[in-house]
Amino acid sequence: MSKILLVEDEELNRTLVKAVLSRSTDPAVREAQVVDAISLAAARDHLAVEPVDLILLDMNLPDGNGLTLARELSAAGGPKPTVVALTASVLPQDRAAAIEAGCDDFLDKPYAAADLVATVSRHLPT
């Protein structure tokens, strides 16, 4: 069973992501274990304890920009989870910054449920 770390401070968005993933037709996605982190600090704490396969990373977090975490993971070297940026900042320079920080993929907010499932499905180990 794959593990997904959902780094998102808005409760509504966390509820939404979990509701969408749990209703997916793809069993890998449906059965994936989703763990919450409401801040960068919480995400770091979790990653220190338990590795995950995929990180769904919001950008505007209470203690900083999500890209900070992406950069830390890239700089750490070694095996790293796939990072998908979930962001409402959709200007070309925001995308460029996400790629430069080491995000593997990104999904613009607002996203369709099917797009979220497809993106997660694509990046989860089979």
Added chain:
Amino acid sequence: MRIGWSALVLLAAEFTFAVLFLRALIGYLRRRDSLQGSVTLVFLPCTVVFCVDIARRIGSDLPPWVSIVSTTVLLAQPYLTVRLAARLRDVPRWLDRLVLCAYAALAIPIIKEPRPLDSAALIAVVAGFGLSEAVPAALLFGKARTRAGANRARLMIAAAATFAFAVMVFFIGVNGLWRGHPAVLAASRLLALASGVGYLVAFLPPRWLRHVFSASAAHQVTERLLRAPTESPAQVWQLYAEIMREQTGAGAVAVFMPRPDGQLAQTAFAGPPMDSHPELGPADLTALVRAGRPARLREGAPALIAHYGDPLGDDFVTLLGMPVPPDIEGAVLLFNQHRTLFSDDDLRLLAALGGQAGILAERQAVAEALNVSVDALTRANQAKTAFLANMSHELRTPLNAIIGFSDLMRVEEPEGDRRRVPAEWVDHIHTSGRHLLGLINDILDLAKVEAGRLDLRPAPLRVDTAATELLTGLSPLFSTKNIALCTDLPPVTAMADRVRFRQIVENLLSNAIKFTEPGGSVTVSTHQAGHEVYVSVADTGVGIAPEDQDRVFEEFQQVGDPDRQRAGTGLGLALTKRLVEAHGGEITLVSAPGEGSVFTVRLPAAPVDDLPRENHPAARLREQV
């Protein structure tokens, strides 16, 4: 009497020196200028020799002492030239004394020895004279090198003429040794003429030559002014002052331009470092403009002495009017430790070139203003781009919930024409929709304020009543979060738009609730002071750090403890500030981290005549009765 060409050359030379002498003498008698006196003395010896020579040629039998006197006077020429040079530049005292001693040593054999002098005495006199004359030639040459333009050329020529004079005496000596060799005699006479013509060009240059000198100086100055990279009018004037200093060899140059009040203020200064920036009144200047002559600084205006006297010492100061097109009259002040011999042409020309600097400065001022507008436009454009990016971000956030949950609803199993969906999803969509609407309203309001199209209808408004109504509506929020509400609402009446006033206070209250921990309190109070009404919302929340206190009123700026749950649009306080300002009021913030925040809104009070009936003192009195 038959006169050969070589004798004619000598006569021409002697005549030239006589003209120079008379010219300098007239100048001295007219103006009693000590510098002119020195020049007169330099040409005196040659003129004496000329007179003696003329007298001898027309056949007078002169007694031997005349020749001795004229030769003795001629030998003084090097020393007199050194005295002239000492008025133009620093000359060491010992050098002055040395030349004087040499003169005395040369005069002794001339007076004592029988004629004709023997070879050894002749060689000693000639060598001594040549060496003495080389001293002022070198001094003048050295001075010329520090100057520019016509001044430099004329000083150079004067130095060369002095040197030629020394060589001439050398040839006369050689002639004496070889008993009148015609070639040597001719050479000495040619050199005498060359020296005379040289002095003539230096001291009485023909008009065309002065124009050539001036034009070349003007060309240099203009080229330098135009080439130098300058960014501001102040830099242009500074550059002009420095060029003036170089071209004139002045110790210091100050440029003055009129201020709106008519006083002249120093715009640029080139010279030793000074602290003050003096101002001059027109009266100070008239004291200085005295037939264009340099004045001693101590004779100048008190303002000048006060400002320039100490740092620059007892200097000569020359004032030049500087017309700047179209109709500005500036001034240039030149400070010199010594007098300048030939500077009038250059100075007038250089001052006139100040007009060009003025045009350049004007152009720089326009360019500067243009840069400022371009910067402002660029900043405004960047602010607009940032605002749009922020707005896009803020609008997408609630839309994400709306689209996401409604998307989920669509894939739920239908039961006939209905779908069974979790009730909370519907709530999420509704909450996000309301949030989105609030955001759009705030943005529209902000746009209206910015465009000055806010439809504000100020009327006398009972602030206490309006606040109480609002607080009644918001009371569930207080009780849910367990925040105590305190009020101090005496009856006061402001001139305000009812709807906008509610919006202002509501924004402040929702902020206060948002940032106050359960168990804290929010205090709403009003009071009137003079023609102003104050409404304060104080909370016991997290507070705002001093460095963030200005930013909270900017769009999309959310500050404070990052661990807090974020909510709100980031537009509330920006809009509140603008709404208050649209009323002619002001919003202030007093806060410290951990000690809560107090937002105070100042609004104009309603004029007493406009008070609603119930608030009118007479009406209240009636009520009490």
